[in-house]
Amino acid sequence: MPKGTNQKFKLYRLAQIMLERTDDDHYITMPEIMSALGEYEITAERKSIYNDLHDLEVLGIEVEGEPVGNRYHYHVVNRPFELPELKLLVDAIQSSKFITERKSNALIKKLEKLVSRYDAMKLQRQVYVSGRIKTMNESIYYTVDAIHNAISENRKIRFQYFQWNVKKEMELRRGGAYYHISPWGLSWDAENYYLIGYDSDAGQVRHYRVDKMLHIQMSDDSREGREYFKKLDMADYTRKSFGMFGGKEQKVKLLVEDRFAGVIIDRFGKDVMFIPSDEDHFTVNVDVRVSSQFFGWVFSLGGGVKILSPDEVTEQMREEIRKIAGQYERPGIDKSDF
Structure with missing residues (x-):
């Protein structure tokens, strides 16, 4: 059999063919392998390809052959990343505010190279996050x-x-x-x-x-x-800092409606102690960096969470409410009502 013009690239092209065209659900036969190599102007005999498939394992590419009828079907197994893992990475990249749209697309294209062409299509997914504004800082x-x-x-x-x-x-x-x-x-x-x-x-x-x-x-x-x-503790520091706004660290006692138990756990973790207060409420003591962001978080929960102590923090919350109410003040309303 006459040799093709790109014989020295045979093992590289074979690896490329197996990685791009096969996965757990897609196989390739020996004639198809030979035909695919021909697309790159590479010729090879069956026996040499068998040896090359075995050599791919040295490169960390494990190829498995399964008998189907009178032929063997070959495909790559045990890739470094499973498809669900890559989908999670793609979702994280697309939903990350600090990654620009252009860089998001470039990163996902690189991830697609870790799977077959068929699975790559499954990674071309769009995650829509409400209000998502991507950063404009490419650096x-x-x-x-x-x-x-x-x-x-x-x-x-x-x-x-x-x-x-x-x-x-x-x-x-x-x-x-x-x-x-x-x-x-x-x-x-x-x-x-x-x-x-x-x-x-x-x-x-x-x-x-x-x-x-x-x-x-x-x-x-x-x-x-x-x-x-x-x-x-970096994680602890982040948890106490609402929106990473600084402030004086204080232990704050909150009165919380039972229905907001999940909100408290999501924010402060499962180690915080819930102390029953009445049939519908519990109290919890948490360490926070007191800031306008913290007060905004409490306010966003409506009447479901109330600051009980210390007095200094409850007074700061009242002052925040007064300032906000003042922005919407109408003639004839007494500020002392707030």
Whole structure:
């Protein structure tokens, strides 16, 4: 049999054919394998292909042959990722606010290469999330990578930080001055990605939206704040910070309607103790960073959750309600009613 013009690529093309055209539900016969190789101008005898299929296992590609009638059907088994696992990854990428639409599509295309062409079609799914607005900062991937590199090398980072103004323009905070922060971790909360780091000048743990960081650079200075982060549980810090808004950490006692038990567990976990109060309510003591976001969370639950103590926090809640009510005040209404 005359050799084709691309014989040196035979094993590579065979691997490509098996990975793209077979899976648990789709098989390929020996004549079909030979025909597929021919599409790449590669010729091969059956015996050499049998040997090549065995050699693919050395590359981590396990091919199984099953007798069907008078022929064998071949397909790839035991891929690194199962289809349901990749579907979860696709859903996470599509629903992530901090990943741009263009990058979402590019990442999903790469995931499709991990399965056959048939399963790849099943990954082309659209996840619709109410109010989803994708970030417009394409550099977030390189920012995240730079943060991880700085953490692994125990270095500080420098970056500029921006906010959007009423003209829909990026406006650098601190007049464009660079922030000099010791990075200690990353957190995904409230649909956004945050850097959690130590600000040496302020002597505080602070967090920053990764998609609002610009021109990140690794510093020559070693990180500071290790003693703070030895005591800090990152997951616990995130749970206490509503929407990653800072605030004074306090133990707050809540009166909760029984029907909101699931809401409390989703927010604070199953370890919090529910203390029955009456037939329809229970109380719970939780540690939170008290902020306007926390009050907004309580307010969003209507009469289902009430802050009982401490008095300082209940008074802050009353003040928040008064401020909001004042924005909708009509002539003739006495503010003391609120």
